[in-house]
Amino acid sequence: MADATYPDDLRYHEEHDWARIEGEQATLGITWFAQDSLGEVVFFDPPEVGATIQKDSSYAEVESVKAVSDVIAPLSGEIVEVNDALQDNPEKVNEDPYGDGWLVKIRLTSPEEAETLLGGAEYRKMLDR
Amino acid sequence: MTTAAARRTSLFQQHQDLGAKLVPFAGWEMPVTYEGIREEHSAVRRHVGMFDVSHMGEVEVEGPGALAFLQRVLSNDVAKIAIGGAQYSCLCQEDGGVLDDLFVYRLGGDRYLVVTNAANHEADLAWLGRQSRGFDVIVRDVADRYAMLAVQGPHARQVLTSALGIELPPRFHVSHVRVGRRPALACGTGYTGEDGAELLIDPEVAAPIWSELLDAGVVPCGLGARDTLRLEVCYPLHGNELTPERNPIEAGLGWCCKEATGFVGSEAIARARAEGTAEKLVAFEIEGQGIPREGNPVLHGGEPAGAVTSGTFSPSLELGAGMAYVRSDLAEVGTEVEIDVRGKHRAARIASKPLYDAKRS
Numbered sequence: 001m002a003d004a005t006y007p008d009d010l011r012y013h014e015e016h017d018w019a020r021i022e023g024e025q026a027t028l029g030i031t032w033f034a035q036d037s038l039g040e041v042v043f044f045d046p047p048e049v050g051a052t053i054q055k056d057s058s059y060a061e062v063e064s065v066k067a068v069s070d071v072i073a074p075l076s077g078e079i080v081e082v083n084d085a086l087q088d089n090p091e092k093v094n095e096d097p098y099g100d101g102w103l104v105k106i107r108l109t110s111p112e113e114a115e116t117l118l119g120g121a122e123y124r125k126m127l128d129r
Numbered sequence: 130m131t132t133a134a135a136r137r138t139s140l141f142q143q144h145q146d147l148g149a150k151l152v153p154f155a156g157w158e159m160p161v162t163y164e165g166i167r168e169e170h171s172a173v174r175r176h177v178g179m180f181d182v183s184h185m186g187e188v189e190v191e192g193p194g195a196l197a198f199l200q201r202v203l204s205n206d207v208a209k210i211a212i213g214g215a216q217y218s219c220l221c222q223e224d225g226g227v228l229d230d231l232f233v234y235r236l237g238g239d240r241y242l243v244v245t246n247a248a249n250h251e252a253d254l255a256w257l258g259r260q261s262r263g264f265d266v267i268v269r270d271v272a273d274r275y276a277m278l279a280v281q282g283p284h285a286r287q288v289l290t291s292a293l294g295i296e297l298p299p300r301f302h303v304s305h306v307r308v309g310r311r312p313a314l315a316c317g318t319g320y321t322g323e324d325g326a327e328l329l330i331d332p333e334v335a336a337p338i339w340s341e342l343l344d345a346g347v348v349p350c351g352l353g354a355r356d357t358l359r360l361e362v363c364y365p366l367h368g369n370e371l372t373p374e375r376n377p378i379e380a381g382l383g384w385c386c387k388e389a390t391g392f393v394g395s396e397a398i399a400r401a402r403a404e405g406t407a408e409k410l411v412a413f414e415i416e417g418q419g420i421p422r423e424g425n426p427v428l429h430g431g432e433p434a435g436a437v438t439s440g441t442f443s444p445s446l447e448l449g450a451g452m453a454y455v456r457s458d459l460a461e462v463g464t465e466v467e468i469d470v471r472g473k474h475r476a477a478r479i480a481s482k483p484l485y486d487a488k489r490s
Contacts, residue, residue: 039162040167042167042420043419043420043449045418063420065353065357065442065444066166066356
């Protein structure tokens with residue numbers, strides 16, 4: 001597992017989720033801190049394509065050997081794609097949380113919500129508190 | 130959350146130096162994992178790992194009445210333990226409910242050592258103290274006298290001989306050895322299903338011994354792997370599978386209850402054995418996806434049929450598995466049930482115990 005990183009091109013939710021916003025779509029995942037706290041991810045239970053998710057609400061579960069953790073939506077939207085590769089290789093969430101370990105892609109229904117999210121430096125500052 | 134009152138073992142600094150994740154457990158601050166539960170789990174299955182289990186309690190029982198007293202409080206036939214022998218037993222209350230499950234080691238003619246679960250140590254001591262009235266025996270709390278290191282895995286014997294120069298006793302035996310030039314006990318027991326030993330050593334030498342074993346390639350393992358390892362071999366955990374509300378018969382521990390000895394709880398247990406119990410402890414495997422967790426309801430034909438006592442992702446089997454109490458008519462191996470995992474009904478099958486057999490794999 002690599003060292004803690006919080007790329008500046010992502011937006012962060014204080015429940016340890018990230019969003020990569022590209023136009024009307026966003027890719028979502030969990031942060032380095034979240035995967036490190038959870039330990040080795042052994043199962044990702046994704047929502048279905050077409051489902052709608054609400055900012056600040058749980059939309060999926062990730063599980064390690066010991067624990068299950070709700071994944072909180074940083075933004076509202078409709079699921080357009082889920083990362084099927086995680087079914088066979090859930091450990092990608094640990095190995096590459098901002099890359100191959102992405103969880104879902106959504107079509108944003110309230111793009112303005114992005115303004116409430118944190119930048120990389122702000123999120124890191126929150127973790128240090 | 131960690132509280133100021135959490136106790137630390139003599140290896141706390143070693144755990145911190147290794148970057149362990151520390152969690153509160155039964156009043157102690159204990160390592161749950163160092164590098165990852167799966168790695169630690171597989172080190173024990175394939176090579177050798179070590180666990181700091183110094184949080185476990187020790188009680189010495191000594192005196193001319195030691196055997197009669199232990200026979201009275203423990204479910205197994207204590208008279209069967211030769212000097213240097215070890216035996217698993219339940220500590221039961223009058224109604225047969227399990228106060229604790231433990232190993233008793235016979236150190237000498239009239240001298241026994243009982244190893245308790247950390248969470249139950251104080252209550253066990255109080256219970257043993259009360260029950261000892263009228264017996265010519267001294268019950269002594271000696272928990273502070275020992276650090277406990279479990280060295281487990283197919284290479285455990287070899288490593289202990291080469292690194293510490295100690296010959297391990299056979300399974301279910303205990304021998305007096307010297308570790309770090311201090312007297313110690315080497316117990317041929319463990320909680321993983323693998324060969325190995327539990328070393329009861331002077332806390333003063335725990336740190337150098339830990340380092341020597343690390344240097345010999347023994348993988349430090351936390352309570353996380355300890356739990357997945359014991360669950361795969363279906364060893365019960367007090368507080369999960371065993372509680373004062375459950376008797377040993379429904380837990381499948383009838384084999385360690387010898388009612389003829391007249392121990393506390395023997396009448397209730399004889400009745401449960403004769404009449405059968407409403408529920409039984411079973412092992413199960415999830416078929417397909419999903420990881421069962423403690424407390425998940427078990428369903429059969431859509432109706433409530435029991436509850437999961439321990440559930441996990443099994444690193445050896447690579448699937449969700451666990452133990453549960455289910456209605457006795459559903460306890461047969463092969464019975465199809467469902468586990469309600471946070472609202473999702475996951476198909477599961479009652480499996481034979483152990484879920485993982487170290488000797489066959």
